[in-house]
Amino acid sequence: MKRVFSGVKPTGHLTLGNYLGALRQWAEVDQHRADSLFCVVDLHALTVEHDPARVRRLSRQAATLLLAVGLDPQRCTVFVQSHVDEHARLSYLLECVATDGEMRRMIQYKEKSGRERKRGGGVRLSLLTYPVLMAADILAYGADEVPVGDDQAQHVELTRDLAVRFNQRYGHTFVVPKATHPAVAARVMNLQEPTSKMGKSDDFGPGIVYLLDEPDVVRRKVMRAVTDSGQEVVYDREERPGLANLLEILAACTGGNPEALAGAYGSYGALKKDTADAVVEILRPVQARHRELCADPVRVEGVLRDGAAKARAMARPVVDSAYRAIGLLPPA
């Protein structure tokens, strides 16, 4: 059976982009066909300026949402990254295989370090080494596949490079993983700024639909989405990015195809209304389960405790073998 690993970072409230690009796939497809692990990657949330209480709160919320979207602890392993030491242990070894040039070439590093500099703070060293920790997350479990939105493709590519390099230098240790992306909505764009990804923590708040937004808030955000100046509804990501984004969201929510949907609409208004309704419908059951789970925090804690124990047992032997392969003396 294939092994799948993926994660979500608790740096903000989870968005429709997270759901359509990743979480929904994990719940509807991956957990049923693979031995899967899904992780709240809290160590990654420390790579930019953070408030400790907020990270703790968002980590709990993200874990609760992973269950609310339908991840079933009987079918997959759900856990928090910092509960399993192997991630940090392996990350150090991989830092000894990666180069600083590789890190500086990462698109997300360039974007995020620019943002941190603008804020006037220093750039944390951990932001530079972020992709190495991400590689450790994946390689520690021998994952074959990493289901992610397409913004993570470069990081998974780097993970492959590090795995291959380590294996060549020190003997076969790691499975070389590959990224998988959903067929539609692999990159949901901000509704107000449709040339930028809908991120959890970006500057265009009104253009972000959060998983826990009330239906009237979702409707308002979608109805106010920036579209283009044309009249006709066509699917063209380059020339009509706002419209294309709405068509992709609608297609992802209804199981349709964006080109075919474009032909079915005569006006932007009707498209926006149907998209808003479709998003509200897709979020409704998630929000209902989230409410139930919030009333039972002990259940969520139990899932995370069991998940961490299972994850540790899987990662330990892989990371131990990497320690031996690279030349470290095993403890007596």
Ligand code: TYM
């Ligand atoms: P994060 O927390 O930014 O996002 C979690 C998942 O959601 C996807 N995603 C999107 N997909 C489509 N459209 C969007 N607008 C959108 N925004 C986010 C992301 O691609 C991701 O799949 N570095 C990762 C977390 C991570 C990880 C890992 C992932 C750390 N270690 C190991 C996989 C495996 C991140 O910041 O995801």
